[in-house]
Amino acid sequence: MAEPTSGNARLKVGFLLLRDFTLLPFAGFVDVLRLAADEGDRSRQIDCRWTVMTADGRAVRASCGTRLSPDSGLLAPAGFDYIVVVGGLIHHGPIQDPAVIGWLREAAAAKVPLVGLCTAVFTLIDAGLMRDRECCVSWYHYHDLITAFPEVTPVADRLFVVDGPRITCAGGTGAVDLAAWLVDRHLGASAARKALHILVSDGARPADTPQPMDIPAGEHPVQDPRLRRALRILDHTLATPPRADDLARRVGLSRRQLERLFREELDTTPSAHARALRLRHGHWLVTRTRRTFTDIAQECGFADASHFSRHLKAAYGATPQALRATAVADSPGA
Template sequence: MSTHPPDESLSVGFVLLHRFTLMPFAAFVDCLRLAADEGDRSRQQRCRWTFMASNSEVVLSSSGAAISPCEPFSDPTEFDYIVVVGGIQAEGDRQDAAALAYLCKAAGAGVPLVGLCSGVFALIQAGLMKGRRCCVSWYHHRAMVQRFPAIEPVADRLFIDDGDRLTCAGGAAAADLATYLIERHRGKAWAMKSLNIMLLDEARAGTHPQPQPVVYGKIEDRLVRRAIAVLEQHLGEAIPMQALAERVGISRRNLERRFRDTLGVSPLKFSRDLRLRFGLWLLHYTGKSITEIGERCGFADTAHFSRHFRSAFDVTPSEMRKRSDRVDPFFLPIDGRPTL
């Protein structure tokens, strides 16, 4: 793998598959563009990028936007990384044999490969992920398990750096991965330059949890929304209610009144329910042990987690895991019980 010291150039080749997902591609390449020179003139100076595709000068994204022109596949050793951006996953989709062959050639030459969003499916189809963990969006987790049962998908983090294989859940996490690589090759100042211009506060680490889907209605109270945002950012800890009130800028008594008026529950119960929902999500989408999940959700011990989980969902975490194929946490109301 390339080990350039900071202040050397970074070269990335993009392999765009048919109907590739536009946002992760745009987030990744714009981080490169903004780190490429002192201004914002899109000059490929300290970072270089090339768009490549098989048998076409124009590639359509999943939204219908086109990237043109794209170049034929070139010598993979010209690049520090080859980034494959995947498309919509549908039964019966034809594999891009030329792209898969190129990825194999790049792997044989020792060039690190990056699977962005559903691009990881192409790395698997090319036989390049055997014995490896791969990061995948929670949204694609079930499809990967069904299509590739021998692969270990990870859906509770943003990206995984496994040396010569890097995989990313996609979406906004593509900017985090790009920043990670820019910092490695160009230094932290250049990485932060990209984020600042893109109006992003900071880069999230690869171990940062993917946002889990939480379903509740529109919340009118602005301060309650702010408090919920804080709770969502700290799913791994039980935030004291006084500290939460201080973060929002109101008294604890006012915070509790607003939660009861808006949601019908105390902020303490809402926080616990949110962490329990996160535990349900982890049971559904990861292979972590129940002990690990309880710790990840901020509970003091497994017994504490299991007791509250059973009270919320009428089943133990172990029983829920056995029935996870019949319960989709995306559609569970925040204070509801699953229909098993």
């Protein structure tokens, strides 16, 4: 990573990489800064400066297995305009160590805005830094968050959320959009556009752009961990959901035990829940994209467009054509 060449950078960012951090959000965010900081892609830290830190100054492993060497350990927070905390896997022990929690509290006391990418929002909440603030989380970790912190109401239908000096982002490619938003604020729209164009991006998506899969309002976490695992499997096998027997086997239950859990906690059956998930995703694709109904039907595991249309109309009271027409009419600028 290039060394800073100027102490007069207009945007100074400190990255704190947590254990098992996700590589894509970090790489996307820092590349936007890199391309906005200098002419072309020369990568000199002129208009932007960034420093990569870990808790102990040693190399840290990303969730994909890649190890990354930081620039330093924890530095004085006041030297940065923003501190970006990059989270990742959350099922391997405590969220973070006391040194990191204390340092983040020090940063907040110094009034340095804190940015949580991906599951770093868990760390910010654990540090007591998200009280009475909205927090963004990926739909994938929505249930994990409200299970760990039932007092928090997360936002899982936007790419990122800005709530005063706390900025949280679902992660993934949304980190590129958030970085472009910051560059726009501090360096101007032309710098943000230039970075995005070099990254072969059509443009920055606004914060309230829906995540590809959102969480319905009022949905609550389930209590049994085996049922949570079954729901996660169904979430990620929309096109080819497993049969009830196979799903039960994968979570260590008999079919009868699994069906009883679905009835007791969700008042439904595994097959009905799987179909509802497929239709919810299909509804999102119909109303938020311009993909053909045949493609959508295939992605959602229906035999053909007619089969998909019948089930969608039964669930949502309108055909795919009508739902799309309404969505287009209601869109801004229509």
